[in-house]
Amino acid sequence: MIYLLILFPLTMAAVTFALPSNRWRPWLVPVAALGHLGLVVAVFFQPGDGAAVSGLGGWLMLDPLGKVVLGFLSVLFFLCSLYAPGYLALRSDRPNRVFCANLLVVLAMMTLVTLSHHLGLMWVAMEATTLASAPLLYFNHNARSLEATWKYLLIGSVGIALALFGSFFLAYSSLKAGLESTLLFDQLVQVAPKLSPQWLHAAFVLLFIGYGTKMGLAPMHTWKPDAYGEAPGIVGTLLAGGVTSCAFLAILRVWQICRAGAEAGFAREIMIFMGLLSMAVAAVFMVRQRDFKRMLAYSSVEHMGILVLGVGIGGPAVYGALLHLINNGLTKGVLFLSAGNIHRAYGSKVTDDVRGAIQRVPLSGALFLAGFLAITGSPPFGPFVSEFTIVNAAVGSGQFLAAGLFLLLLGIAFIGMGATVLAVVQGNPADHTTDNDYHDSIATSAPVLLFMALVLLLGLYVPPPLESLLREAAAFLAVKR
Amino acid sequence: MNTMIHNTIHILLALMMPPLLLGIIAKTKALFAGRVGPPLLQPYYDLVKLVQKGSVFSSTTTWVFRAGPVVGLMTAALAVLLIPLANSSAPITFTGDLILLAYLLGLGRFFTATAALDTGSSFEGMGAAREVTFACLAEPALFLGLLVLAKLSGSLQLSTMLGSSLGPHWMTAGASLALVLLSWFIVLLVENSRIPFDDPNTHLELTMIHEVMVLDHGGPAFGMILYGAALKLFVFGAMIVRLAFPLATGYPWLDWPIFVGGMLVVAVVIGVVESTIARLRLTHVPVLLVGACLLSAFGIVLLVR
Amino acid sequence: MVQLLDPLLIVALALNFVALGVSRIRAVINAVALQGILLGIMPLFVHPEIGLRGILLVVVTIGLKGFVIPRFLTHAMREANIQHEVKPVVNFMSSLLLGAVGTGLAVVFSYTLPLADEHTDSLLVPASLSTVWTGFLMLTTRQKAIMQVLGYLLLENGIFLFGLLLLEAMPFLVEVGVLLDLFTGVFVMGIIIYHINREFASISTEHLTELKE
Numbered sequence A: 001m002i003y004l005l006i007l008f009p010l011t012m013a014a015v016t017f018a019l020p021s022n023r024w025r026p027w028l029v030p031v032a033a034l035g036h037l038g039l040v041v042a043v044f045f046q047p048g049d050g051a052a053v054s055g056l057g058g059w060l061m062l063d064p065l066g067k068v069v070l071g072f073l074s075v076l077f078f079l080c081s082l083y084a085p086g087y088l089a090l091r092s093d094r095p096n097r098v099f100c101a102n103l104l105v106v107l108a109m110m111t112l113v114t115l116s117h118h119l120g121l122m123w124v125a126m127e128a129t130t131l132a133s134a135p136l137l138y139f140n141h142n143a144r145s146l147e148a149t150w151k152y153l154l155i156g157s158v159g160i161a162l163a164l165f166g167s168f169f170l171a172y173s174s175l176k177a178g179l180e181s182t183l184l185f186d187q188l189v190q191v192a193p194k195l196s197p198q199w200l201h202a203a204f205v206l207l208f209i210g211y212g213t214k215m216g217l218a219p220m221h222t223w224k225p226d227a228y229g230e231a232p233g234i235v236g237t238l239l240a241g242g243v244t245s246c247a248f249l250a251i252l253r254v255w256q257i258c259r260a261g262a263e264a265g266f267a268r269e270i271m272i273f274m275g276l277l278s279m280a281v282a283a284v285f286m287v288r289q290r291d292f293k294r295m296l297a298y299s300s301v302e303h304m305g306i307l308v309l310g311v312g313i314g315g316p317a318v319y320g321a322l323l324h325l326i327n328n329g330l331t332k333g334v335l336f337l338s339a340g341n342i343h344r345a346y347g348s349k350v351t352d353d354v355r356g357a358i359q360r361v362p363l364s365g366a367l368f369l370a371g372f373l374a375i376t377g378s379p380p381f382g383p384f385v386s387e388f389t390i391v392n393a394a395v396g397s398g399q400f401l402a403a404g405l406f407l408l409l410l411g412i413a414f415i416g417m418g419a420t421v422l423a424v425v426q427g428n429p430a431d432h433t434t435d436n437d438y439h440d441s442i443a444t445s446a447p448v449l450l451f452m453a454l455v456l457l458l459g460l461y462v463p464p465p466l467e468s469l470l471r472e473a474a475a476f477l478a479v480k481r
Numbered sequence B: 001m002n003t004m005i006h007n008t009i010h011i012l013l014a015l016m017m018p019p020l021l022l023g024i025i026a027k028t029k030a031l032f033a034g035r036v037g038p039p040l041l042q043p044y045y046d047l048v049k050l051v052q053k054g055s056v057f058s059s060t061t062t063w064v065f066r067a068g069p070v071v072g073l074m075t076a077a078l079a080v081l082l083i084p085l086a087n088s089s090a091p092i093t094f095t096g097d098l099i100l101l102a103y104l105l106g107l108g109r110f111f112t113a114t115a116a117l118d119t120g121s122s123f124e125g126m127g128a129a130r131e132v133t134f135a136c137l138a139e140p141a142l143f144l145g146l147l148v149l150a151k152l153s154g155s156l157q158l159s160t161m162l163g164s165s166l167g168p169h170w171m172t173a174g175a176s177l178a179l180v181l182l183s184w185f186i187v188l189l190v191e192n193s194r195i196p197f198d199d200p201n202t203h204l205e206l207t208m209i210h211e212v213m214v215l216d217h218g219g220p221a222f223g224m225i226l227y228g229a230a231l232k233l234f235v236f237g238a239m240i241v242r243l244a245f246p247l248a249t250g251y252p253w254l255d256w257p258i259f260v261g262g263m264l265v266v267a268v269v270i271g272v273v274e275s276t277i278a279r280l281r282l283t284h285v286p287v288l289l290v291g292a293c294l295l296s297a298f299g300i301v302l303l304v305r
Numbered sequence C: 001m002v003q004l005l006d007p008l009l010i011v012a013l014a015l016n017f018v019a020l021g022v023s024r025i026r027a028v029i030n031a032v033a034l035q036g037i038l039l040g041i042m043p044l045f046v047h048p049e050i051g052l053r054g055i056l057l058v059v060v061t062i063g064l065k066g067f068v069i070p071r072f073l074t075h076a077m078r079e080a081n082i083q084h085e086v087k088p089v090v091n092f093m094s095s096l097l098l099g100a101v102g103t104g105l106a107v108v109f110s111y112t113l114p115l116a117d118e119h120t121d122s123l124l125v126p127a128s129l130s131t132v133w134t135g136f137l138m139l140t141t142r143q144k145a146i147m148q149v150l151g152y153l154l155l156e157n158g159i160f161l162f163g164l165l166l167l168e169a170m171p172f173l174v175e176v177g178v179l180l181d182l183f184t185g186v187f188v189m190g191i192i193i194y195h196i197n198r199e200f201a202s203i204s205t206e207h208l209t210e211l212k213e
Helices: A001-018 A025-044 A064-090 A096-115 A119-140 A142-175 A186-196 A197-215 A221-229 A234-258 A264-286 A292-313 A316-346 A362-375 A383-394 A400-425 A431-435 A442-458 A462-480 B002-016 B016-030 B041-050 B063-082 B097-118 B122-153 B165-171 B174-191 B222-245 B253-278 B282-304 C002-020 C026-046 C052-080 C091-113 C122-142 C143-168 C170-200
Strands: none
Touching: A001 A025, A025 A064, A025 A096, A064 A234, A064 A316, A064 A442, A064 A462, A096 A234, A119 A142, A119 A197, A119 A221, A119 A234, A119 B041, A119 C170, A142 A221, A142 A234, A142 A264, A142 C143, A142 C170, A186 A234, A186 A462, A197 A234, A197 A264, A197 A292, A197 A462, A197 C026, A197 C052, A221 A234, A221 A292, A234 A264, A234 A292, A234 A316, A234 A462, A264 A292, A264 A400, A292 A316, A292 A383, A292 A400, A316 A362, A316 A442, A316 A462, A316 B174, A362 A383, A362 A400, A362 A442, A383 A400, A383 A442, A400 C026, A462 C002, B002 B063, B016 B041, B016 B222, B016 B253, B041 B222, B063 B097, B063 B222, B097 B122, B097 B222, B122 B165, B122 B174, B122 B282, B122 C143, B165 B174, B174 B222, B174 B282, B174 C002, B222 B253, B282 C002, B282 C091, B282 C122, C002 C026, C002 C091, C002 C143, C026 C052, C026 C143, C052 C143, C052 C170, C091 C122, C122 C143, C143 C170
16 A cells, blocks of 8 residues: 555656646646545555554655655645646646656655655655656746756755765764664664764764755755746745655654654754754845745745754644644645736736736735735734744743744744735736736636635644644654654 | 995996986887987987087176076086985985985076076076976975875985885885875976976977076086986986885895886886876966875875874 | 775875866866776775675666766767866865865864774775765856766765765665666756756856846
8 A cells, every 4th residue: 555655646647748638638637636645545544553554674654754744745735736737728838748747756756755764765755856846847948947947956966965975874873883784764763872973963964954955944045046936836835845844854754863862952952053044044035025936935944944943942842843844835835826826917026017916816916915924923824823832832941042033033034025925915006917818717726725725724723633643743753762 | 345336336327327318208209209219329419519519608697697507417416416226325315314305406496597587588587487386386295205205214314215115115005105106206297397397399488497497508508407407307217216116136236227227117107298298288287286295195194094 | 805995095086186176177077987987896895795786786886977977978068069178166276275175174074983893994984075075166166067067976976985884784775776866867967958058058057147136
């Protein structure tokens, strides 16, 4: 069953690639996504202990943390895939063979990341997502997207190479301790106290920097504004919500090994520092940002910082960070897709040209505004709950400086982002831009509405199954074995 | 008694052999180019011819100009007495003689450059500036190599450093010594103005470096310069041969011919290098020299770790 | 066998400096290719009783790093019809010196990392760290896209060197995975270079400066 989770999207990708019709090909993506979602649900409800789902002799395993990320990824991808046919119909001038196939390959590889319990396999899967998403970024085939793709590929590959280096260090730490050198997660957690501390430290740093590059933490975030700024909305959502979550999962695995080896203090300080640094960098660059898609990229940097900060603070904040993973991804879906609609309506993404979106494309404009309120932490939306949990835990554990800085930076981000968003949404649309005959349609609005509904739901009421799943995952992370 | 014989052979070899090296290099280059080339003993004939000529000195020059060739020859001759050849001690040897060697060569270079500046011609000045820059950058490579040898042999006498104890060291610290060998070969090329640093056959105004410094000398003075340059080549060649073939068969009758053979091989290698590599652009020369220094530095790092 | 490994590692390190110091792109490609071949034969010295899978790994590594990828890069170079000179942001001398400083630091730092008993006195860790540093240097100080790819290759070479320490203990899946990703990454990058050239008629990334704050 576990193999099916990966093989199914891959086969569908091959089928999509082979299908000759440019018109019908986009419809295969939601079909495949629905199938994948169904498989995930089936795996979740398999009789017996969920952790018993495994394969490849322990290399693949579905643990509670993996469940959270996998479930979230599947839902995210499904909702995105609903957007794809409408979007590709509007861009019917471009061949979408590579685009559709690669979407499914990215899904397969992300699934593999969540399932792999062998750090080497996890690394291979992360690299594969980088390579598979590069053509997606280049969908627009112009000079700007080329530059964005180049930076993405180069910086991403360097990050992944450093992560491999770190994985080797980790394997060597077990060799140095006189044990059988291994990269299997479970074995590493078990022997963690015996691992050589210097190698473990060095490995953590390298892995954090490497996978942090893929997450987009500062100062390794320089590819993000370009990549997210030039990518189509659907790709932006996938990257911001999906790939970054996978990278975060990778970091969490290493974090858990460090915790088990009682090296947590050192790792914790790094996480808190880098988390706050990312938030600060994002806040600074968001002020006076004229390009609203780049602004979204910086927002993503900020929220990656929040995730890492949450785990660094520890205790209940870990639950908050995991909840935030889901909230952030869904809200980014709202933001990126509605931004994409607005971009299409105006033919530009700079605030000089884009004004009065709420009049020109009412639904997308309203959703963009709502998404902004959500992502900056206003109740009654989801992110408020998760961010509140994190601050609460920080104050509760006496880390007042971190909590204070957290709130301050959130405030700055709110102001910075608000200026841009309000400029885009309010006002009167300039005359020449109303010639474009793009209008909000069901195909391009329904997915966004669904995303928004989920965000609102999570803000008002976290369903008990989800809550218990998250608690299980947080407990799993805290286990020292 | 034995020492006296060795010293005599040393001095005789040092006097007689250097021009032969120049001849071999020229012959090798000619053979590579498909020509017959000048006879091997041509440099000797050149020296004889030059000595028989008269001299013309420009009125703008001073005593420095006349002293330049003389000092060059004298320093080279003294330097050759410091180097051990063929598994025997050098005629002059004491602790720290490696510093004297380096600075004798430096003194010779200084006087050559000053003599060039003394003529007041801009071409000579240009050549002098370039040559001195190269020498500046090459000197650390030489010293770092000497440092490696000093560390290995535990002594600061050239005769011990380049002596028979070097053989076993090749087994244990072979990597370091190989690096030093390569670095010193580059130093040989630059100190003797060979390709890829300087073309000894060019007389185009803007491409000469060493040639232009001695452009105004003629007659016996030029003969002294030529012979001095040959001696300098002999000194560096001897250091390379001792480093590369530290063989000690124990029979002097074998050691000396082996040494002579080694020198001939070095001359042929220089000829081959000159024939196969093109001259480097001026701006790239410092990069190569720094590279040579780094090679020697590596040699030390390997020893120390 | 470790004794024989050291000279090879020194040549590999020297090639790092060659890559930093020369000005012709073709020469840099050759240096990196030669380093790849050297790295390919090293498993034979680290683990002599290597078996058939090991021989296969050696052959594939040499083939990929020494021939396929350099030929591919040369082809991309010819397609792009570019100037054959490197244009560094930091000049050659400074690059060389920075590389030397990095190598020195790598040697020092590797003392703080305690090695397992069978690996002490080996140059592998300093060589690995130094090559990674050189790769970084090339990535950040060169403007031409091909040079950045070569810097990435050097980075991967450095990581491969470290992986040699784990050769006996680790499953080959990861080694093969590394090679595969290297190949795919370079392949995709090559395609991008082709597109860059088409777009700008040059592969200097100084043209890729439009996207700014």
